[in-house]
Amino acid sequence: MRERRESTLADRRAREFEAFVAGAGGRLLHVATLLTAESPGHSPEAQRLLVGALAEMYAEWDRRHDEDPYDRTRQELVTRFARSAWRLRRRARTWDAGADAGVLVRLVPQERLVVVLRLYEGVPEEQTAALLGLPVERVRAIGTRAVSVLRSTRPPRLRAPTWRDAS
Structure with a gap:
């Protein structure tokens, strides 16, 4: 009985999180793409940042009842970008900012x-x-x-x- 209840809670948690990602994932990816200044079509660094932020949000999902999940995920995304920005800046020195570059490069x-x-x-x-x-x-x-x-x-x-x- 207890296992069934835990399974039901886990399923509900997964559905709620999937709904959140379906609704906010595109906008969050766009935010990450703007931060990394990659082109919208090819943004591996932005995707890496977003996956990390979403993984952190999923781990905290049940403990964040009163917080807006979008704001919390955006905070995590910004924090991860700020921590990794030194690598991006060093790479940008050698990177050709051509047609692949984003607007904010x-x-x-x-x-x-x-x-x-x-x-x-x-x-x-x-x-x-x-x-x-x-x-x-x-x-x-x-x-x-x-x-x-x-x-x-x-x-x-x-x-x-x-x-x-x-x-």
Whole structure:
């Protein structure tokens, strides 16, 4: 009887977690892809980060009754990215930022964290500062600098065809 009850609880837990991943997995993968600055079609580092964050969330699933699982998983994702960012930065020095690169590739990891949390996820400055362990003023400065870098890096303009080119 006890084994049957435990089996039922495990099945319910698995179904709940599967429903969570089905609903939030795509958005969380997009967040991870933005953080790692990989292309959306090929993002092995982002997938690795997300699998680790989801595994941690699954391990804590029963203990997180009052917390939003999306927020908790995003926190874990951000923490894992921050811990591994030094490897990504070192690899980026030798990596050709060509067509495979993501939009945020020109930003350093800390700038990417602030831009993704503040602009893409809509996390308030105070919460972003607390999550990253930085003062609010520093988060504001990092965000301002990152946005100015993004605005200054426009794709090259295409030259309009002239009559000579058309012939």
